């Protein structure tokens with residue numbers, strides 16, 4: 001029983017570590033998960049090109065989806081274990097939501113292997129089985145697995161929903177509630193600068209973030225009004241201050257970019273705007289050490305893909 005799926009990473013509009021509300025937009029850098037299920041009762045995982053990577057999150061995703069959708073009471077195939085392998089264009093622990101992309105891709109791949117792929121994750125023309133969960137429900141399973149694996153502070157339903165549904169989402173992570181889902185202007189792209197360092201979200205100074213909650217409340221209002229670009233700019237300055245990151249990359253992005261922010265708990269920065277507006281920002285960010293990438297905004301979200309047949 002094999003399944004394969006992909007899901008995108010995302011950039012931050014509002015970091016949820018201050019007031020529990022968050023907002024993020026999907027970017028065209030994807031993680032692919034390939035799973036093989038069996039009745040062994042054990043789950044193993046591997047990350048392509050990173051033999052020492054922490055695979056607990058994706059292994060927990062496989063186990064949890066098998067528990068909920070692959071048990072003997074289901075009408076479809078059953079499974080209790082298996083193997084998951086991820087391949088990713090989203091750098092790990094860089095603020096670009098690698099954990100959400102990996103969890104969503106894995107959950108969808110397991111559901112596909114169990115013949116339970118969400119209808120909205122299937123290619124055109126393929127029909128879902130009646131027992132299949134929606135993508136939003138599948139996303140909540142990934143969030144539950146992330147909490148179990150200890151890789152998140154709030155559950156990060158903001159990042160997970162943007163990755164699973166595509167576009168930009170606003171959420172209340174304290175209730176895993178989706179408050180808004182929209183698409184950003186089609187002419188906009190994202191520019192992403194990622195320095196060499198890494199910052200695990202589980203290690204973030206949450207107490208410092210909570211101090212900027214009044215600013216986060218303002219960012220939530222801007223986001224719920226649809227003013228995502230200004231929302232993320234305000235978010236960036238507040239969280240740079242709270243987490244001790246220099247705000248220089250955001251200053252270098254303005255006023256050309258429509259918006260710019262530290263992404264998540266860093267260290268990456270993201271800017272959004274038209275291609276022309278991002279040109280001078282790209283030139284300035286390319287003088288920095290690290291990687292600067294221009295990426296399309298993703299509106300597709302998590303999808304099931306054909307399996308490998310080597």
Ligand SMILES: Nc1ncnc2c1ncn2[C@@H]1O[C@H](COP(=O)(O)OP(=O)(O)O)[C@@H](O)[C@H]1O
Pocket residue numbers: 031046047053054055056057058086087088091092093094095096097098099100102151152199200201202264
């Ligand atoms: N491709 C992947 N395959 C398996 N697990 C992954 C992958 N990418 C990320 N993870 C998991 O997510 C963790 C990083 O999460 P986090 O610190 O929140 O960073 P990010 O901001 O990139 O989501 C990793 O330690 C690992 O457990």
Ligand SMILES: O=C(O)C1=C[C@@H](OP(=O)(O)O)[C@@H](O)[C@H](O)C1
Pocket residue numbers: 012014015016017022023094095096097151152153154155156158159200201202263264265266
């Ligand atoms: O663990 C969490 O609950 C979160 C981690 C942060 O993202 P990163 O994982 O990108 O640092 C933050 O932006 C998000 O709103 C919530």
